[in-house]
Amino acid sequence: MDKNMMRKERIDRGLKVRTEGIYAISSYREILYLLGPRLLLIVGIIALPFVLELAPYWKRVVNIMCVYALLALSFDFLANYVGLVCLGGAFFTGVGGYLSAIFNVHLGLPIYLSIPLATVSGAALCTVLLLPCLPLRGVYFAIITLMYPLLLTRVIEALDILGGTNGITGLDSFPNAYIEQYAIIIMMLVFLFGMRRFVNQDIGLVLRGVKDNDQSVRASGINVTHMKLLAVFVAAFIGCFSGAYVAHLYMWAGLSLFALDFSIIPIASVVIGGGGTLVGALIGSFILVPLSEILRAFGSFRIVIYCAVLTGFIVFKSEGIMIYLQRKYHQFERWVKV
């Protein structure tokens, strides 16, 4: 029949409807339907280092991949659950990295203290520094956060503090390669599933309210700035952890921690993976980071390819991979007559 007379209809699978209720644990099929994708992700990532045992170089790439996944997670949370579009993810990594370098090199704290301390204090510091701009909205918040890492870079350059352009060297490395690898993988999974819990709590609901209509949240007697403060602290917590990890991974904290890469690649990952799903952020960076490693031979041309992919996704497939996959998993499509 003529396709013009037809329209595509999407209907939830029976399995999906059943697993939403108490029947979810009534049969193996339902349990598998719910757990399957999650287990695939968890087992896949944990097994990845063993699979890559033959290619040591790519094991390093997995570390970087997880770092970007964490940053993308924090961007996704801020942008799609709180409505604060933070173009300066590098601000978090920079603060976290420099703080852990100070704790480790100048104060002589061991690595298992310096990373957590840098994470917590860095998150607090970022929150305090961003506090004045929290009432801002939309484009204004985006521009101001884009300026923060640039400003810190120039200040460190101009004042020649914290090692100036050379950075702080001589950080402790991780005791061995497996701890190095699994520290970030486990933390990534913890943060991912933790965030999924967090956004479905009551407080997550309020945060989404802030995104959709902050005036009505304020009318309900909830302080909007407090809520945003909390959200920024959570996002900065994740960002500072990855910054501290990167600093210890390279045994160096320098100006490149404020580099644009840490702001752009996570955003690209979220756009490609699918905003608002949290898992999409991971998937996006699992695609983009290896892609950029493959393209490393092209030099700066890889950024061109990158940007072309990003623009293409924004223009033609703005929903992202994860939302597409979720649709295919939960629903079936059929053509019906108009």
Add this chain to the structure above:
Amino acid sequence: MEILIYGIINSITLSLLSLGFALVYSISRVPNFAHGALYIMAGYITWLFLNKFIAFPYPLAIILAIGLTSLIGALIYRFVLIRIRGMEISEIIATYAIGLAILEGLRWGGLRGMTFTLPPFVAGSVQICGTNIDYQRLIIVGSGILIFALLYLFTHFNKIGLALRGIAQDERAAMMLGIDSDMTAIISLAIGSGLAGFAAILLLPLGSIIVEAGYNVLIFAIAVCVIGGLGSWGGTVVASFIIGFAQILTEAFLSSHYQMVVALLAIIVTLLIKPSGIFGKQKELEERV
């Protein structure tokens, strides 16, 4: 005296850099983050016309380069931005990605080192009040004032210009009067990119064409527009004088390292105190809670 003269020159330079960005934002509400890339590209195209192919005469090369840059701006709108109009964050990400692609593409294409320079229009310098000023800087001041006058005439006494202003003031009402919103946006992007190219051709003979300058141009343009108020032309001029003099003063009394710090701090302070800028007309509720 030196501070005054160089302050004026620096301010006009800044307003030239940011004029295109301000124009595009005020008319089509698109924050064109590819502005710096278009600036560098115009310079590179001119260099190509002068040195690579048959050596064009300088004026012809300039006109061709500005025309090409305008065309690219229009194409960016026609094929990319038109689909994501109104989604501010997507617009920022898309234009920024395009700008990054252009800049890094040029770097990959061989735009490295100090070998790329444009000749000044008129060599030599002149003494004004005991300060040496080369002719190129005088031309910058002159054409800066000229282009402002031309733009004023264009937007006040020309049908297309009036349509642009109509869209900028109230898009719905303008559309009801039969003004095509997408067409004006294409025109505004073309003019904005053309202005970026124009600024490039005036300013680049003072230095060499380097990719990094593209990022700085973008930051300066944003700084000026934010302080003057996104979408306000008078504000753009006032803000570029504020930043221009602030930069010259810091350079005279501190060191040139702080030039960029001044611009960035100015952005942050303005956004904190009055996000709509000095002359911004946006409503308070739209910008902060």
